[in-house]
Amino acid sequence: xxxxxxxxxxxxxxxxxxxxxxxxxxxxxxxxxxxxxxxxxxxxxxxxxxxxxxxxxxxxxxxxxxxxxxxxxxxxxxxxxxxxxxxxxxxxxxxxxxxxxxxxxxxxxxxxxxxxxxxxxxxxxxxxxxxxxxxxxxxxxxxxxxxxxxxxxxxxxxxxxxxxxxxxxxxxxxxxxxxxxxxxxxxxxxxxxxxxxxxxxxxxxxxxxxxxxxxxxxxxxxxxxxxxxxxxxxxxxxxxxxxxxxxxxxxxxxxxxxxxxxxxxxxxxxxxxxxxxxxxxxxxxxxxxxxxxxxxxxxxxxxxxxxxxxxxxxxxxxxxxxxxxxxxxxxxxxxxxxxxxxxxxxxxxxxxxxxxxxxxxxxxxxxxxxxxxxxxxxxxxxxxxxxxxxxxxxxxxxxxxxxxxxxxxxxxxxxxxxxxxxxxxxxxxxxxxxxxxxxxxxxxxxxxxxxxxxxxxxxxxxxxxxxxxxxxxxxxxxxxxxxxxxxx
Amino acid sequence: xxxxxxxxxxxxxxxxxxxxxxxxxxxxxxxxxxxxxxxxxxxxxxxxxxxxxxxxxxxxxxxxxxxxxxxxxxxxxxxxxxxxxxxxxxxxxxxxxxxxxxxxxxxxxxxxxxxxxxxxxxxxxxxxxxxxxxxxxxxxxxxxxxxxxxxxxxxxxxxxxxxxxxxxxxxxxxxxxxxxxxxxxxxxxxxxxxxxxxxxxxxxxxxxxxxxxxxxxxxxxxxxxxxxxxxxxxxxxxxxxxxxxxxxxxxxxxxxxxxxxxxxxxxxxxxxxxxxxxxxxxxxxxxxxxxxxxxxxxxxxxxxxxxxxxxxxxxxxxxxxxxxxxxxxxxxxxxxxxxxxxxxxxxxxxxxxxxxxxxxxxxxxxxxxxxxxxxxxxxxxxxxxxxxxxxxxxxxxxxxxxxxxxxxxxxxxxxxxxxxxxxxxxxxxxxxxxxxxxxxxxxxxxxxxxxxxxxxxxxxxxxxxxxxxxxxxxxxxxxxxxxxxxxx
Numbered sequence: 008x009x010x011x012x013x014x015x016x017x018x019x020x021x022x023x024x025x026x027x028x029x030x031x032x033x034x035x036x037x038x039x040x041x042x043x044x045x046x047x048x049x050x051x052x053x054x055x056x057x058x059x060x061x062x063x064x065x066x067x068x069x070x071x072x073x074x075x076x077x078x079x080x081x082x083x084x085x086x087x088x089x090x091x092x093x094x095x096x097x098x099x100x101x102x103x104x105x106x107x108x109x110x111x112x113x114x115x116x117x118x119x120x121x122x123x124x125x126x127x128x129x130x131x132x133x134x135x136x137x138x139x140x141x142x143x144x145x146x147x148x149x150x151x152x153x154x155x156x157x158x159x160x161x162x163x164x165x166x167x168x169x170x171x172x173x174x175x176x177x178x179x180x181x182x183x184x185x186x187x188x189x190x191x192x193x194x195x196x197x198x199x200x201x202x203x204x205x206x207x208x209x210x211x212x213x214x215x216x217x218x219x220x221x222x223x224x225x226x227x228x229x230x231x232x233x234x235x236x237x238x239x240x241x242x243x244x245x246x247x248x249x250x251x252x253x254x255x256x257x258x259x260x261x262x263x264x265x266x267x268x269x270x271x272x273x274x275x276x277x278x279x280x281x282x283x284x285x286x287x288x289x290x291x292x293x294x295x296x297x298x299x300x301x302x303x304x305x306x307x308x309x310x311x312x313x314x315x316x317x318x319x320x321x322x323x324x325x326x327x328x329x330x331x332x333x334x335x336x337x338x339x340x341x342x343x344x345x346x347x348x349x350x351x352x353x354x355x356x357x358x359x360x361x362x363x364x365x366x367x368x369x370x371x372x373x374x375x376x377x378x379x380x381x382x383x384x385x386x387x388x389x390x391x392x393x394x395x396x397x398x399x400x401x402x403x404x405x406x407x408x409x410x411x412x413x414x415x416x417x418x419x420x421x422x423x424x425x426x427x428x429x430x431x432x433x434x435x436x437x438x439x440x441x442x443x444x445x446x447x448x449x450x451x452x453x454x455x456x457x458x459x460x461x462x463x464x465x466x467x468x469x470x471x472x473x474x475x476x477x478x479x480x481x482x483x484x485x486x487x488x489x490x491x492x493x494x495x
Numbered sequence: 496x497x498x499x500x501x502x503x504x505x506x507x508x509x510x511x512x513x514x515x516x517x518x519x520x521x522x523x524x525x526x527x528x529x530x531x532x533x534x535x536x537x538x539x540x541x542x543x544x545x546x547x548x549x550x551x552x553x554x555x556x557x558x559x560x561x562x563x564x565x566x567x568x569x570x571x572x573x574x575x576x577x578x579x580x581x582x583x584x585x586x587x588x589x590x591x592x593x594x595x596x597x598x599x600x601x602x603x604x605x606x607x608x609x610x611x612x613x614x615x616x617x618x619x620x621x622x623x624x625x626x627x628x629x630x631x632x633x634x635x636x637x638x639x640x641x642x643x644x645x646x647x648x649x650x651x652x653x654x655x656x657x658x659x660x661x662x663x664x665x666x667x668x669x670x671x672x673x674x675x676x677x678x679x680x681x682x683x684x685x686x687x688x689x690x691x692x693x694x695x696x697x698x699x700x701x702x703x704x705x706x707x708x709x710x711x712x713x714x715x716x717x718x719x720x721x722x723x724x725x726x727x728x729x730x731x732x733x734x735x736x737x738x739x740x741x742x743x744x745x746x747x748x749x750x751x752x753x754x755x756x757x758x759x760x761x762x763x764x765x766x767x768x769x770x771x772x773x774x775x776x777x778x779x780x781x782x783x784x785x786x787x788x789x790x791x792x793x794x795x796x797x798x799x800x801x802x803x804x805x806x807x808x809x810x811x812x813x814x815x816x817x818x819x820x821x822x823x824x825x826x827x828x829x830x831x832x833x834x835x836x837x838x839x840x841x842x843x844x845x846x847x848x849x850x851x852x853x854x855x856x857x858x859x860x861x862x863x864x865x866x867x868x869x870x871x872x873x874x875x876x877x878x879x880x881x882x883x884x885x886x887x888x889x890x891x892x893x894x895x896x897x898x899x900x901x902x903x904x905x906x907x908x909x910x911x912x913x914x915x916x917x918x919x920x921x922x923x924x925x926x927x928x929x930x931x932x933x934x935x936x937x938x939x940x941x942x943x944x945x946x947x948x949x950x951x952x953x954x955x956x957x958x959x960x961x962x963x964x965x966x967x968x969x970x971x972x973x974x975x976x977x978x979x980x981x982x983x
Contacts, residue, residue: 037569037624038612041562046640049559071537074529075563075614075645075661076585079592081525083600093592097564098602099614100588102649104567104581112571114586114611123602124526126563126587126614136525152534157563157645161590173563 019238024167026288030297030360033167033284040165040172044281047360050305051284052175056155058207058303059177059279062199068151068179073130073137075157079123081132084257091224092128095161097172099124126159131225131250131276134180135258142182142272144263149192150182168285169242169495176280182272184264186251189273193249196277197230200245208283209300209412210234210290211419212244213490215466220450223276227251233465233490235419236289239439241465241492244286247277285495290415297361298383300411301404308334308400309362310343311353313369326373330396339400358383363407364400384410423490432479432491436460441492443468445476445485452480462491507726512655514776518785518848521655521772528653528660532769535848538793539772540663544643546695546791547665547767550687556639556667561618561625563645567611569620572745576619579712583649585614585660614647619713619738619764622668623746630670630760632751637680638670656773657730657983664768670760672752674739677761681737684765685718688733696771697788697900698722698778699907700732701978703954708938711764715739721953721978723907724777727927729953729980732774735765773983778903785849786871788899789892796822796888797850798831799841801857814861818884827888846871851895852888872898911978920967920979924948929980931956933964933973940968950979 027033032048035041044052060070076099083089103118127133134152141147159173168174179196183189197214204210212232222229226248234244252271255261260272291298301307310327314320327343334341342362344353350367357365367379378396380389384407391399422440426432435442437460446452446464456479457463471488478485515521520536523529532540548558564587571577591606615621622640629635647661656662667684671677685702692698700720710717714736722732740759743749748760779786789795798815802808815831822829830850832841838855845853855867866884868877872895879887910928914920923930925948934940934952944967945951959976966973 034625034628036562036564037566037621038562038564041564042560043562043625044560046557046559050557052560053558069534069538070541071534072530072532072540072663074524074526074531075647076524076526076529078525079600082592089592089600093594093600096590096592097587097612098589098592099585100602101586102584104570104577104584104586104613106581112567112577112581114588124585125592133525137522137531140522159563175560 020166022292023285023288026292026296026359027167032288035165035167038172040162042167042171042173042281044175047305048284051287051299051303052281054303054305055203055207055283056177059199059203060155062203063153063179063196066195066199068153068181070154071152072154072156073127073133075127076124077127077130077133079125081136082125084132085225085253087253088131088225088257092160096128097126097159097161099126127156128158128160129276129278130154130156130158130178130180131254132258135254135260135274138180138182138255138272139258139260142260142262145184145265148182148184148262148272149188151179151192152181153177153179166285168281168288174281176278179275179277181275182255182260183275184262184270184273186273189251189275190249193228193230193247193275193277196275197232197245197247200232200247200277200279203279204232204234204244204283204286205412207300207302208287208290209302209408209415210244210286211412211416213466213468215468215471215490217246217466218450218453218464218489220453221463223248225250225253226276227253231466233492234286234290235415235422235441235492236286236495237292237418238289239422239441239492241441241490241494242282242286242289243465243494244283245277245279248275250274250276289495291361291411295355296359298411299361299363301363301408304361304363305340306342306357306360306362307340307404308342308364308366309357310341310366310368311350311357312343312345313350313367319370322370322373323368326393327368330378330393333397334400337397337401339404364403382407384414426479429479433460436462436491436493439493441465441490442479443488443490444479445473446487446489447478447481447483448486449481452478456480456491461493463494464489465492465494466490508654510780511773511776514780514784514847515655520776523653523655526660528650530655530659530661530769532663535793536772539775539787539791540769542791542793543691543695543771544665547687547691548643550691551641551667551684554683554687556641556669558642559640560642560644561615561621563615564612565615565618565621567613569624570613572620573713573741575741576713576745580616580648584616585647585649587612587614615644616646616648617764617766618642618644618646618666619668619742620746623742623748623762626668626670626743626760627746627748630748630750633672633753636670636672636750636760637676639667639680640669641665641667654773656769656776662769664766667763667765669763670743670748671763672750672761674761677739677763678737681716681718681735681763681765684763685720685733685735688720688735688765688767691767692720692722692732692771692774693900695788695790696775696778697790697896697903698732698774699900699904701954701956703956703959703978705734705954706938706941706952706977708941709951711736713738713741714764715741719954721980722774722778723903723910723929723980724774724983725780725906726777727910727929727980729929729978729982730770730774730777731953731982732771733765733767736763738762738764777983779849779899783843784847786899787849787851789851789896792849792851793828794830794845794848794850795828795892796830796852796854797845798829798854798856799838799845800831800833801838801855807858810858810861811856814881815856818866818881821885822888825885825889827892852891870895872902914967917967921948924950924979924981927981929953929978930967931976931978932967933961934975934977935966935969935971936974937969940966944968944979949981951982952977953980953982954978 103115476485591603705717743759
C-alpha cells in the first residue's frame with residue numbers, strides 16, 4: 008500500500024511537461040508565458056473550485072467580482088505592495104487601434120490614457136478602494152468576500168500551471184472589527200486550505216508561518232500550506248495573509264466602533280490557484296502519467312469494452328447498461344470508451360490521464376458474470392462479480408483516495424530530515440528533501456543559507472519545538488524550528 | 496394575473512440606476528466604465544451561469560480557458576473582425592513599473608513590448624490560433640468548447656450591466672466538418688438561449704436572424720434573441736454566429752476529410768453576458784424595485800419574524816424551525832431576516848431586492864397556526880396554514896415564475912405593432928414599441944430609417960411572413976418581414 012511507484016526515469020522537468028501535454032491538461036498560448044487550460048485540465052480545476060467554493064460558502068463567505076483594471080496610482084498606495092508587484096505588471100496605455108497605410112494595424116496615439124492602468128496582479132488595492140465606500144460602521148462588518156478571477160504577473164521563466172503570466176485563482180478579501188477576528192479568519196482559511204489539499208487533493212502539507220522575507224507584500228503575517236513534490240522540492244500550495252490595518256490605512260478605511268470611536272478596519276486576504284493542478288501532477292504522477300485522487304478526478308471510472316465484432320459490442324452494451332446507470336445515479340463520474348482504438352492504446356491513454364479505476368469487460372467476463380478492475384494507484388487486476396459493482400466501486404474509490412495520500416505522506420516523511428551539522432544540511436539540500444532544524448531568527452542567516460544552497464525557509468511550522476535546538480548555521484540557540492527546502 | 500405593475504414614475508434611466516444601487520447589485524469601479532458586481536448581483540449571475548452551464552454540458556459541450564492576452568497581429572488576421580473591434584481595445588504596451596525620484600511610480604520605458612498585446616474583446620482569434628494546432632483530421636472534430644471569462648471593450652458611454660468596459664460572459668467556440676453541422680449548432684444554441692431567457696429569466700424573446708449591418712464582425716450569419724424592456728426599447732440578450740470558414744481561413748485551419756481531401760474547418764461562436772442581469776431589471780422591475788423570477792433568485796423566500804421582545808422571538812424561532820429546514824431540504828433558497836430593523840423597513844428592502852415570496856410570522860400567526868405570505872409579483876396577502884407550507888411554497892414559486900413571464904409577454908405583445916404607413920411607423924417608434932413590418936432587403940433602406948428614427952432592425956424573425964407585404968419605407972414588395980425598434 009505504501010509502495011511509492013517507480014520514480015520517473017526522464018529528467019523530472021521533461022517528465023512534467025510531457026504529462027501536461029499528453030494528458031491533455033494545458034498548452035502554451037500565443038503570447039509568451041500565457042496558458043491555455045484544455046478541457047480535461049479545466050474539468051479538474053472546476054472540481055477543485057467547486058470543492059473549495061462549497062467550503063467557503065458554508066463558512067459564511069460570498070462571491071463577488073471586482074474589475075481587472077487598477078489605476079496605476081492605487082498600486083502605489085501601499086509601499087511594500089507596489090515594491091512586490093511593480094516588476095511584473097502588464098500595463099495598459101492605449102484604448103484604440105487604427106489602420107496605417109504603410110504599417111498596417113497600429114496603436115492610435117490619440118487614444119493614450121491620461122493615467123495608465125495596471126492589469127490586476129492581485130486585487131487588494133481595487134477592493135479596498137471599494138470597501139472605503141461600503142464600510143462606515145461596525146454594522147457593515149465583517150465583510151467576507153471572495154472572487155474567482157484571472158490575474159496577471161509578467162514572468163520571464165514560465166512553466167505550465169506552476170508559473171505563467173496569467174493564471175486563475177480565488178482571492179478572498181475580508182474586513183473585520185478587531186485584530187483578533189482578522190487573525191482567526193486568517194487561520195480558519197488556512198485550515199480549509201489544509202483540508203482541501205489533504206482530504207481532496209491527497210497532498211500532505213505542512214502548515215505554518217512565513218518568515219518576513221517570504222511574506223506577501225503588504226501583509227503583517229503570511230501563513231501557508233507547503234507540500235513536497237515528487238522530486239523532493241517544496242511547493243507553496245496556498246497562502247493566507249493577516250493584512251493588519253495596512254490596506255485600511257493606505258485607502259483610509261475607518262469605521263465607527265460599538266463604543267463610538269473611529270478605528271481603521273482589520274483585513275485578511277488569501278488565495279489558491281491553478282498551481283494546485285501542477286501540485287497534483289508533481290505529487291502523484293508516475294512513469295505512466297497522472298494519478299488523480301478520486302474526489303477531484305474528472306472521470307472516476309473509465310470502462311473499456313473489449314470486443315472483436317459488432318455482435319460482441321452489442322452484448323457488452325446491454326451487459327453494462329444497468330451497472331453504468333446505477334453508478335451514475337449514485338453520483339460517480341463514469342466514462343465508457345467506445346472509440347475504435349485497441350484496448351492497449353486505451354489502457355495507456357487513460358493511465359496517462361490518471362483515471363483512478365479502469366473497468367474492462369469482454370465476452371469472457373460476461374460469461375463469468377464479472378468485470379475486471381484495475382487500480383491506477385497500484386496496478387494489478389481484480390475480478391469483481393457484476394452484482395458487487397455498485398457496492399464495491401465507491402469503496403475502491405475511497406481506498407484509492409486514502410492510498411494516494413498515504414503514499415505521498417510516506418514519501419514526504421521519508422524525505423524530511425533532522426540534521427546535526429550545516430555540512431549535513433547542505434548535503435541533504437543538494438540531494439533533495441526537507442530539512443527541519445533550528446534557526447536563530449535572523450534574516451541574514453536566512454539569506455546566507457539561500458545564497459549558499461538555494462534553500463529557503465518554507466515555513467515556521469505550527470508544531471515547531473525550538474527548545475534546546477541550535478541554529479543550523481550560527482550554532483546560536485534557535486529562536487524557531489523551521490523547514491528548509493529548495494522550492495518551485 | 497396579467498396586470499402589468501405600475502410603471503416607474505422616475506425617469507427610466509434614473510429608476511434603473513437606483514435599483515442597481517439600492518438592491519446591492521453593482522457599483523462602478525475606479526477605472527472609468529468598469530463594474531464591481533456586488534455579492535447579491537453575483538449570486539444572481541452564478542444562478543444564471545449554473546443554469547446555462549448545465550444546458551451546454553448536457554448537449555456535449557465542455558469548458559476550457561484561453562488567455563486574456565492576444566497578440567495585436569492576430570486581431571488583424573480577419574479583416575471584418577479587426578474593423579469591428581479595433582476602436583474599443585485595451586492595449587498593453589509595457590510590463591514593468593519603476594520608482595522615479597521626481598515623478599513617483601512610472602512606467603519603466605525599458606519594459607516596452609516588441610509586439611503590443613490586446614486584452615481580449617472576444618476570443619475567436621486566440622482560440623483559432625490554438626485550433627490550428629489541435630485539428631488535423633475529421634477525427635478531431637467536432638470541438639465543442641465554451642469558456643466563462645471576462646472581456647474588455649473600451650466604452651465611452653457606460654451603464655452598469657448594459658454596457659461596461661469589462662464584463663463577464665460565456666463564449667462558445669465550436670469547430671465542425673460541414674457547413675450543415677455548423678449551422679445546426681448555431682441554431683441549437685440559439686434555442687438554448689431562448690429557453691434560458693423564457694423559462695429561467697421569464698423574459699419573452701423574438702428569435703431570428705440579424706441583417707448584414709447588425710451581424711457580428713467576422714460572421715457569415717448572426718442569430719439573436721431580442722427582448723422588450725419596460726420602456727419598450729429592445730435589448731439584444733444573446734447572439735449565436737455561424738462563422739462559416741472565415742476564421743479557419745484567417746488562421747489556416749484545414750482538416751483531412753473522411754474521403755481524404757483537405758478542407759477548411761467550419762465554425763460557430765455564441766455568447767451571453769452579465770447584460771442579462773440588466774435585462775432582468777428592465778423587464779420585471781417596478782416602482783418598488785426588482786422582481787426576480789424564482790428560478791434564478793438568490794433568495795426565493797424571505798422570512799420576516801415580527802416580535803416585540805426576546806420571548807416572542809424565541810417562540811417564533813421554534814415555530815419556524817421545522818418548516819425552514821423542510822424547505823431548505825427540498826432545495827428552496829430561504830433566508831430569515833433576524834436583523835433589528837422594523838418590519839416596514841425589511842418589507843421595503845426585500846421588495847427592492849425582488850425576493851419572490853415574503854413570509855411573515857408574528858405571535859398571532861403562531862396562535863392561528865399559520866403564516867402570512869406576500870407575492871412580490873402581485874402584492875396582497877395570503878394566510879397559509881403552517882401544515883401547508885412545504886406543499887404550497889413550491890407551487891407558489893412556480894406560479895410566480897409563470898406570472899412574471901405572462902406579464903412580460905402581454906406587455907411585449909401589447910406593444911408590438913403592425914403599421915400601414917411610414918408615418919404611423921415613425922409615430923410608434925417615437926412613442927415606444929416594436930414595429931413588425933415589411934422591408935425590401937436593402938441596407939440603404941435600413942440606414943435611412945435608422946437616421947430618421949434611431950430604430951434598427953432587431954431581427955428577421957424565424958416566423959416571418961413577407962408574402963403580400965410591402966416595404967415600410969419604399970413601398971416595394973417586402974423581401975422580409977422584420978422587427979424594428981430603438982435598442983439599448
